Amino acid sequence: MSDLNDLRKKIDEIDLRILDLLNKRAGIAIEVGKAKQNRNLSIHSPEREREILKRLTEINPGPFPNNVLKHLYEEILSASLSLQQPLKVAYLGPSATFTHLAASRKFGSSAEYLPESSIREVFEAVTRGKAQYGVVPIENSNEGVVNYTLDMFIDADLKIVFEIMLEISHNLLSKSGRREDIQKIYSHPQARAQCRAWLERNFPGLPVVEELSTAAAAKRVSKDPAAAAVASELAAQVYNLRFVEKGIEDHKSNFTRFLVISKDLSPRTGRDKTSVMLSIKDKPGALHAILRPFAKHKINLTKIESRPSRRRAWEYIFFIDMEGHIEDKGVKKAINDLKEECLFLKVLGSYPSAE
Secondary structure: OHHHHHHHHHHHHHHHHHHHHHHHHHHHHHHHHHHHHHOOOOOOOHHHHHHHHHHHHHHOOOOOOHHHHHHHHHHHHHHHHHHHOOOEEEEEOOOOOHHHHHHHHHHOOOOEEEEEOOHHHHHHHHHOOOOOEEEEEEEEOOOEEOHHHHHHHHHOOOEEEEEEEEEOOOEEEEOOOOHHHOOEEEEOHHHHHHOHHHHHHHOOOOOEEEOOOHHHHHHHHOOOOOEEEEEOHHHHHHOOOEEEEOOOOOOOOOEEEEEEEEOOOOOOOOOEEEEEEEEEOOOOOHHHHHHHHHHHOOOOEEEEEEEEOOOOOOOEEEEEEEEOOOOOHHHHHHHHHHHOOEEEEEEEEEEEOOO
């Protein structure tokens, strides 16, 4: 026992040193914030945060695991930023949506999160300066793109600065947790689509009512003992619901990609994506003509989607994701060549690829 007590005493001493160093670091972070304000610089510097995380994980000798070290420092950076100036992040609410979860994974627990009732309102919150960042869903690995998010980029003067990949697991939640009490189910359309086979197999003929989000579904069910919601584990905690069934998604490899939008541009990191939207001339070979510059400059496309422009019948807008940053020589040349084949072209942003 004396050996164990000695070891615990050493840990206590180290904890005191860590606490002292954390507070010293926080004090310096406050001074950094003041220096930035005096120079009219942005308080939040994602590039600096990436440099810190990259350097620490590269030099970490262990045995402390790198993935835990990264999460730990993300929280330290989030707390330090909140001491300089509260970081406000708008997201598709209410509280406990998957978008909320994705936002908190990216910006940490010290940011101020602003729930918005629609994707449009997330864009407007960032445009008006109510929030520095907005987080919106863009596509699911099983159900495809969120068309409303694509449509918002047509008129919005905002840039994509990050992407977030989040593994999605859905649950059926209710007040009692008993199947026999359920007379109807609330769900967001995307969540319903991802659980369609399970719901049809287990609750055939039961009405499924659409809600604006999985969290909104959970919130409604918290006041209705005869209903159930398709929602996250976080929603179960926030709205005090019981599990009827866990993991009801039809495909277990289920990821949703989220975009972080801002007024600012994201600097080059060396592992970036660039997103553009464009409209092409209505002529034979037009689609081939817009793909040719990418092949010529050896740019790999990771996604191409088309949407009706809603301005003229049979006019379409294409959304393209490619590897590389807009400042990369090959990407820049490809886009310059592409402009000659387009009615209009808009760069939506260059940003780090999600891990």
